[in-house]
Structure formats: C-alpha cells, structure tokens
Amino acid sequence: KYEKLWLIASLVLIVGFISTIVFGAVGAGVKMVDDSGGQVNASGLSDHPEFKDPGVRKVGSNEYEVYVVAQQFIFNPETIEVPANSNVTFYVTSRDVIHGFEVVGTNANTMAVPGEVSKITVQFDEPGEHGIVCNEYCGGAHHDMEGKLIVR
Ligand code: CUA
Known part of the structure; x- marks a missing residue:
C-alpha cells in the first residue's frame, strides 16, 4: 500500500x-x-523615444530634462551640462544590469534599472562641477563607471 x-x-x-x-x-x-x-529593447528604453538620443532637453525657461542611459560601464551622456538656477528632471534607465546614478554633492541619487525609468528632479542654483557615480555594483569595471555634471 x-x-x-x-x-x-x-x-x-x-x-x-x-x-x-x-x-x-x-x-x-x-x-x-x-x-x-539589440539596443533599444528594454521597455524602459522604448517607452521614451528620448532614450534613443540621450542628453539634455530644454523644456521651459528654467526647466530641463536629462535622459540618461546607464550601461556597463558608462553613462550616456558621460558629461551633462545645465545652466545655474535651473530645475532639472533626470530620467534614468539601464540597458543591461542594475546601476546607480548619483550626482555627488546633491540629493540626486537613484537606481538605473533595466525596463524601468527612474525620475528625479533637482534644482541647481550654483555653478560648479559634480561627479556622477554608479553606486550599485554592476560588474568588473563598476568602480570606473562615472560621469560629470557641469552647472554653468
Ligand atoms: Cu554601473 Cu556600478
């Protein structure tokens, strides 16, 4: 049985x-x-056609949008330039694995997740330069993954 x-x-x-x-x-x-x-396939990337040509877009007198695509091991664009006294909304996604997107010395700090779009808005009052770093471990050259934000 x-x-x-x-x-x-x-x-x-x-x-x-x-x-x-x-x-x-x-x-x-x-x-x-x-x-x-190939390239623009993750839904986060295809939902926003702007990701096909990442970078800064002026959307108002002091308003800017910045589309950033993270991938091993670069940010696209690597250098972002915005004027001082501007309100900047970052749209951040990833082409491959999870990355971080942190503008050093500001409260801009988010994750870059494949298939998703992170949105953060930051006001930049003072001219200056900020490093941009990936703060999520994303592979061998994670520590080399960085960009720059210039406030003019
Ligand atoms: Cu990308 Cu760490």
Whole structure:
C-alpha cells in the first residue's frame, strides 16, 4: 500500500522537475531573443523615444530634462551640462544590469534599472562641477563607471 503512495509521490516529483527544466529553458530562450534584438529593447528604453538620443532637453525657461542611459560601464551622456538656477528632471534607465546614478554633492541619487525609468528632479542654483557615480555594483569595471555634471 505504502509502495504505491511512494510511487505516486516520486512521479509527482519527477513531473515537477521536468516542468521546471522546460519552463526554465523557455524563459531563457525568451530572454536571449530580447537581448539579441539589440539596443533599444528594454521597455524602459522604448517607452521614451528620448532614450534613443540621450542628453539634455530644454523644456521651459528654467526647466530641463536629462535622459540618461546607464550601461556597463558608462553613462550616456558621460558629461551633462545645465545652466545655474535651473530645475532639472533626470530620467534614468539601464540597458543591461542594475546601476546607480548619483550626482555627488546633491540629493540626486537613484537606481538605473533595466525596463524601468527612474525620475528625479533637482534644482541647481550654483555653478560648479559634480561627479556622477554608479553606486550599485554592476560588474568588473563598476568602480570606473562615472560621469560629470557641469552647472554653468
Ligand atoms: Cu554601473 Cu556600478
């Protein structure tokens, strides 16, 4: 009697393992298709066409938008220039893995997540230069991943 129970139990386990493997393979296949599609494929990137040409856009008298794409191991654009006394909204996403986006010496600090867009608004009153650093470990050259923000 017990033998039958054990047989059923192990059959259930085997079926479980097989479906795990099958679904795992399908999942991996889908991901590979996405990656091989090339550049602007993550939804965060395609939702905002501005990410195809990242950089600074003037949207009002003192209002600017900056689109930033992070990827191993650079920010695009690497150098951002905005005038002093401006209100700057950053839209940040990633092309590959999770990165950080921190404008040193300001409260601009967010994550850059593939498929998502982080939005932060910062007011820049004083002219000056700020380093931009990636503060999420993202691979071998993580510590070299940096940019610059110039307030003129
Ligand atoms: Cu990108 Cu650390």
